[in-house]
Amino acid sequence: MIQTTLEAIESLPLFAAARRAGEAAAAACQAKAQAAGFDADAARAAVLELLREAGRPMSGEELVDACQARGLVPHDARAFGAVFGTLARRGLIEAVGFAVRRKGHGTSGARLWRVK
Secondary structure, three states, X not given: OOOOOHHXXXXXXXXXXXXXXXXXXXXXXXXXXXXXXXXXXXXXXXXHHHHHHHOOOEEHHHHHHHHHHOOOOOOOHHHXXXXXXXXXXXXXXXXXXXXXXXXXXXXXXXXEEEEO
């Protein structure tokens, strides 16, 4: 039996190219949002605060909705992808599972986040 590991998949050139393309798109979306007045630093702080207050993992959708209720509204909600990515790369939050999505036209896998 052949078992594929995440490390093996991540080492594939196609995976690396896709990762770079996704990171570039997230950065471009965040840059556009910030140019339109979105405060990514405030959004990151709000995500951390919301997770600490909740004391439980929360889905990205829950966190985005809560941030938007606080007035942190980018031109496109997908700008929050870079917010979560930055927090995760800095080791401040981590993905701990998946939940049923409320948005996304029935796509699966709302990521659950918690403070590290």
